[in-house]
Amino acid sequence: MARKKDLQAVARRTDLARPIGVGVVVTAMLPLVILPLASIFIFGLSKGPVHFWEALVNPAALFSLKLSIMTSSVATACNVVFGIIAAYVLSKYEFPGDSSLTIIISLPTAIPTAVAGFALLLLWGRSGLLGQFLEHTDIQVMFTTSAIILANIFVTFPLAFGVIKPALDNLDTSYEDAAETIGATRWQTFRYVVLPSLRGAIITGALLTFARSIGEFGSTIMVSGNLAMKTQTAPLYIYTKFNEGDIEGANAIAAVLAIISFAIFSMIIVFRKRLGR
Amino acid sequence: MARQTMVSIFPEMKAFADHTPDLEAALTVRNLTKSFGAERVLDDVSFTVAEGESLVLLGHSGSGKSTTLRLIAGLEHPDGGEIFLHGRSVERLRARDRNVGVIFQNYALFPRMTVAENIGFGLRIRGVKSHKRAEITDRMLVLIGLAEHRDKYPWQISGGQQQRVAIARALAYEPDVLLFDESFSALDPQTRVGLRRDIRALLRRLRVPALFITHDQEEAMELGDHIAILNRGRLEQTGTPDQVYNEPKTEFVATFLGxxxxxxxxxxxxxxxxxxxxxxxxxxxxxxxxxxxxxxxxxxxxxxxxxxxxxxxxxxxxxxxxxxxxxxxxxxxxxxxxxxxxxxxxxxxxxxxxxxxxxxxxxxxxxxxxxxxxxxxxxxxxxxxxxxxxxxxxxxxxxxx
Incomplete structure (x- = not known):
């Protein structure tokens, strides 16, 4: 009898554990994540969609969005190309210092973005290590679009590499052996056999890099100069409008950025699933 | 039955014969030696595959048989010894210039290419025009009986079908020799037996010289015009299936073959x-x-x-x-x-x-x-x-x- 009671108690406990557990997780997420996100849309649309639309089509707002998409695309392209090359080199060749190189490539994500921006200033700024040589030329790097791209490249540097390298490591070498015995050169093997096999990883890596780039704030505000219609990216626009008290202006762009991020995130999930197959 | 034929008395004779270069042969391997680190995986291995014939390299895993195949294909480099394809030394040739066809254990069909694209890959690499390529690909598809699967991807066809495609992919560019690396081990027994028979008939018909690598003595008996038994990197005996079964020259050969x-x-x-x-x-x-x-x-x-x-x-x-x-x-x-x-x-x-x-x-x-x-x-x-x-x-x- 006593034993039966124990079993029932256990059963009741496990029955309760699930709803309590789920409840704790959701309750914790509500003020921390869900409500903040929800308020962007609640506030954004509180004065009606017309207001929201007007705030969005403001030339400075549209410019900031375009600039963010452009700089993020360039940075993504650079980092994906670099990521493929670096992954191939580090996966196929052994050389002294190869493991240190892997760590160095991965380092930028560990560095605070404000530090990254500051570091770029110290390199390219007027009295910077390289910048001092550019002072009497027409070339200016800091406070231009180039500076934003450099900052984006720096902070998202290892993301594509980090996805492509494991995919390449796991690629069965017999495909490359087969291509070689069939008569393919190293380039043909890479082009027709290796690269298509990495398609999923390359797309995932690109999406991750783009998503991280388009939201970049800390380094961008240091190197861009935050000039409206010139070097003001979408996150900087949100910050500036908020400081000016233009909540609707900030809100419209914030909502768009959030939607872009959701879209990219969903695409990553889809590609991750495909990768798993 | 003469008594003297029953007893193997000159174990050295055949081995000696193997060392003389045979320029008529499709494949000649002479005194091949290979070590990985301190471990010697191949020790003075010599054999020949005659034109249009098949030789089975039989041995346990770790006997060095896969290494032999990789050396012939050019995927590894020997420490010593020579390899001749149709009398031509391939020592200085890279894998892609050797014109051998390898059927890998997992078939290694390119996953992002269709069956037809896989078969045509060797021709594409060789710059064969697309209409000519399609013609050869179609002929290969008919040869392996998979014409209706031409536009499927490798993962959509069975293991046995994948192997046929791998063979067609190699045959399409007319290789000097076909090398099969444990190509039947991943198949279920029924498919294996049927496929083995088909491939033997196909090779006989096309008179393509072939080297098979296997640890399965039944497979060796069925596929090989000759069998070479490899034990810990050394060749124990080479002969027809009948010779190695009935006149084994070492205890290893005697017990390994049954x-x-x-x-x-x-x-x-x-x-x-x-x-x-x-x-x-x-x-x-x-x-x-x-x-x-x-x-x-x-x-x-x-x-x-x-x-x-x-x-x-x-x-x-x-x-x-x-x-x-x-x-x-x-x-x-x-x-x-x-x-x-x-x-x-x-x-x-x-x-x-x-x-x-x-x-x-x-x-x-x-x-x-x-x-x-x-x-x-x-x-x-x-x-x-x-x-x-x-x-x-x-x-x-x-x-x-």
């Missing part, structure tokens, strides 16, 4: 002595006097009633049944050789050399050998443990260390 009785004995001029009562005649002076091993297959052991003498060339005297097990097509019988002599010379011979896998004798008396009978023999002359029988041999061979 069940074998290996019995210690002493060679005299004109006879092999198992014990004073059991003498097996051999050609005069064909074996140097001294300790030897006698090898015979279970199916070469003949059992008859103790009163009669078995109608075989080599009587082995009396025996006692130890165990009988019926396996369907045949019956396995364990027989202890008995007699006055109690096989004293066997234990004597055994003490003279230290090889491990000799037949173990029971403390009470002589050695136990295995005999295999057909189910008809089993039915007409039933045997039970304890029965006395008369034992004879149809065939045996002698191993000299």
């Amino acid at each position: 069940a074998a009785n290996v019995v210690a004995a002493i060679a005299h001029t004109g006879a092999i002595e198992l014990d004073p009562e059991r003498l097996l005649p051999i050609r005069y002076n064909s074996v140097n006097p001294g300790p030897v091993k006698v090898v015979f297959r279970p199916e070469d052991v003949v059992l008859s009633t103790p009163a009669s003498t078995p109608e075989t060339p080599y009587p082995l005297g009396r025996g006692e049944i130890v165990d009988v097990s019926f396996t369907g097509a045949s019956e396995a019988v364990m027989v202890r050789l008995t007699g006055k002599g109690e096989l004293s010379s066997i234990s004597e011979a055994r003490s003279q050399f230290q090889t491990g896998s000799l037949q173990r004798s029971s403390a009470r008396s002589g050695i136990v050998i295995k005999a295999l009978r057909t189910k008809w023999d089993a039915r007409h002359f039933g045997l039970h443990p304890g029965d006395a029988v008369s034992v004879g041999l149809r065939h045996f061979s002698v191993l000299v260390d």
Whole structure:
């Protein structure tokens, strides 16, 4: 009898554990994540969609969005190309210092973005290590679009590499052996056999890099100069409008950025699933 | 049946012949040596694959057979030795310039290419025009009987079909030799047997020279015009399936290719002595006097009633049944050789050399050998443990260390 009671108690406990557990997780997420996100849309649309639309089509707002998409695309392209090359080199060749190189490539994500921006200033700024040589030329790097791209490249540097390298490591070498015995050169093997096999990883890596780039704030505000219609990216626009008290202006762009991020995130999930197959 | 053909007496002769370069051969491998670190995986391996023939390299995993294949394909580089394809040294050629076709264990079909694209890949690489490429691809698809699967991806077809595609992909660019790396091991037994037969017929028809790598002796027997048995990086014996099965030159070959009785004995001029009562005649002076091993297959052991003498060339005297097990097509019988002599010379011979896998004798008396009978023999002359029988041999061979 006593034993039966124990079993029932256990059963009741496990029955309760699930709803309590789920409840704790959701309750914790509500003020921390869900409500903040929800308020962007609640506030954004509180004065009606017309207001929201007007705030969005403001030339400075549209410019900031375009600039963010452009700089993020360039940075993504650079980092994906670099990521493929670096992954191939580090996966196929052994050389002294190869493991240190892997760590160095991965380092930028560990560095605070404000530090990254500051570091770029110290390199390219007027009295910077390289910048001092550019002072009497027409070339200016800091406070231009180039500076934003450099900052984006720096902070998202290892993301594509980090996805492509494991995919390449796991690629069965017999495909490359087969291509070689069939008569393919190293380039043909890479082009027709290796690269298509990495398609999923390359797309995932690109999406991750783009998503991280388009939201970049800390380094961008240091190197861009935050000039409206010139070097003001979408996150900087949100910050500036908020400081000016233009909540609707900030809100419209914030909502768009959030939607872009959701879209990219969903695409990553889809590609991750495909990768798993 | 002449007695002298029964006994292998010149183990060196064939090996010597293998070392002479054969420029007519599709593939010649001479004195191939390869080490990985301190471990020597191939030690002085030589063999040839004649034009239009197939050779099976048979060995356990780790015997160096896959390394041999990779060396021939150019995917690894030998420490020593030479490889000739149609008489041309390939030492300085990279894998892609050797024009060999490799069928990998996992087939290595390119996952992002369709069946047709896989087959046409070698031609595409060689710059063959697309209409010509399509024509050859279609011919290959018909050859392997997969025309209706041309636009499928590798993961959409079965393992056996994948292997056919891998073969077609290699045949499409007309390789000098086909190399099969354990290509049947991943298939289920039924598919394997059928596919093996098809591929053998195909190779015969196209007269494409082929080298198969396998650890499966049944597969080796079926696929090989010749079989080369590799053991720990050394070639033990090369010969036709019949030669290596019936005239094994080493104990390893004898036991690897199927069940074998290996019995210690002493060679005299004109006879092999198992014990004073059991003498097996051999050609005069064909074996140097001294300790030897006698090898015979279970199916070469003949059992008859103790009163009669078995109608075989080599009587082995009396025996006692130890165990009988019926396996369907045949019956396995364990027989202890008995007699006055109690096989004293066997234990004597055994003490003279230290090889491990000799037949173990029971403390009470002589050695136990295995005999295999057909189910008809089993039915007409039933045997039970304890029965006395008369034992004879149809065939045996002698191993000299």
